[in-house]
Amino acid sequence: MKKILASTVVSVLLVANLGVNRGYAEMQSDSKTTGHVELVENFEFIDPRDPDDPTQPTTPEDDTNLPTGNVGPLSLDVAPKSFDFGEQKMYQTAHTYQGVQAEDSPDQYIQVTDNRDADVYGWVVTVRQENYLTSDGNILEGASIHIPAGEARCNLNPIPTEIDPTLTGESVEIALEEEKIFYPNVERAGKGTSILKWRSSEVALTIPAKQAKQGNYTNTILWTLTADVVY
Template sequence: MKKAILSGLLVCGAVLFMVPMVYAADATTEGTITFTENNSNTSPVNPLDPAEDFSGTLTTNTTTGSEGALTLDVIPNIDFGTQEIFASEHTYKAIVASEELESNYLQVTDNRTLSSGKGWTITVSNTQFTSDSSTLTGATLTIPAGEARNNLNTISSDIDTTNFLTYEVALTGTGTAQTIFKTADTADDMTGKGTSTSTWPAANVTLTVPQLTAQEGSYASTITWTLTAGATT
C-alpha cells in the first residue's frame, strides 16, 4: 500500500517538472496620418437641415463648382417669368421653378483649420435689367433676409440667430455690393465652420418697376454673389 502511494506521487512529480516556462514579450508598430488642406467641392445639402444631403433637382438654385477650404457652393436662380406691362409702378414676384424645393438658398462650406481663418461674409450686387433696346431704369430687386442653419449644430435643422446674421437687400443695378449673409461679428474661431445655409421662399423675391418704364421684350440682370473670408461689416 505504501508503494502504490509513493509511485503515484513520483508520477505526478514528473508531470509537474515537465511544464515549460512561459515569458511575456512586448512588440510595437506605428500608426501614422498626414493631413492636407481640403480643396474639394461640396455637394448641395438640404437647406432646411444641412446635415443631410440634397437629393432633389436644383432648378430654383444652382451649384458653383467652387473648390477650396472656403467655398460658396450654392447660389439662387431668380426668375420672374413672363409678366404683363403696367403703366403704373408695379411689383412682380419671382416664380417657383421646383415643387421639390420652393426656396432659394445660399450654401457656404468652411473647412479651414481653427488657426487659419475666422468667419466669412457673402455680398451681392447686380447690374440694371436691360433688353436689346431698353433698360428698367430705377427698378429694384429685393431679396428677403434668410434663415441660417449649420450642420455642426446639435440640432442642425434649427434656425441659428446666434452665430449668423442675414439681411434683406434692395439692389438697384448700381453694382454696389450689399451684405446678405455672414457669421456674427462676435464669431470665434469655430463659428461658421462646416456647412451653413441661408434660406428664403423664392416667391418672396420681388422686382419693383417704376411707372412707364417697362417695354415689350426680355430683360436680364447679372447678379454677383461674392464670398470673402472674415466677418466684415
C-alpha cells in the same frame, strides 16, 4: 535535536519564497508606438445639402438651386439658378412683381463651406446686379430684386435642423452696389457647411416709375464669397 534543526530549515525556505513573489509583482515592461498624420488644405467639391438639414444631401429633383462648381477650403457651393418673373403687364407707376409660380417652387438658398484651419475664421457673402435688366438697348434703370432675410442653418449646430443664431441672413434689395447678405455674427462661427434659405414667394422685382418699355429683359446676379471678419 534533529527535529529542531529540520523545523528551522523549513522556516528559512518559506521566507525565501515570499521574497521572490514580491519581486515578480513589482516588475514592469514597456514599449512605445508613434502616431502620425499630415493635414493639408481641403479642395474637395461639396455637394448641395438639404437647406432644412445641412447634414443631409438635397433632393435630386431640386433644379431651382444649382452647384457652382467652386471648391474649398472656403467655397460658395450653391446659388439660385434664376430669378424669373415671367410675363407681366407694364405700369408707368412704380410696380412690384412676384416670382413665377413662387408658391409651388422649392425654396431658394445659398450654401457656404468653411474647411480652413480651426483658427482661421470669418467670411461674408455679398450680392449685386452686374447690370440692370436690359432688352434691345432698353434698360430698366433702378430696378431692384428683393430677397428676404431667410433662415440660416449649419451642419455643426448641435441640432442642425434648427436655425443657427450665430449666422446672419440680411434682407436685401439687389441693385448695382454690393450688399452683404450672409455672414457669421460671432467669433469662430461659420465653420462647416452653412446655408441661408428663403421663401421663393417672398422674392420680388421692383421697377421704378417711368422706366417700363416693352421687351424681354435679362440681367446677371453676382454672388461673391470673401474671407472677412464682419462682426
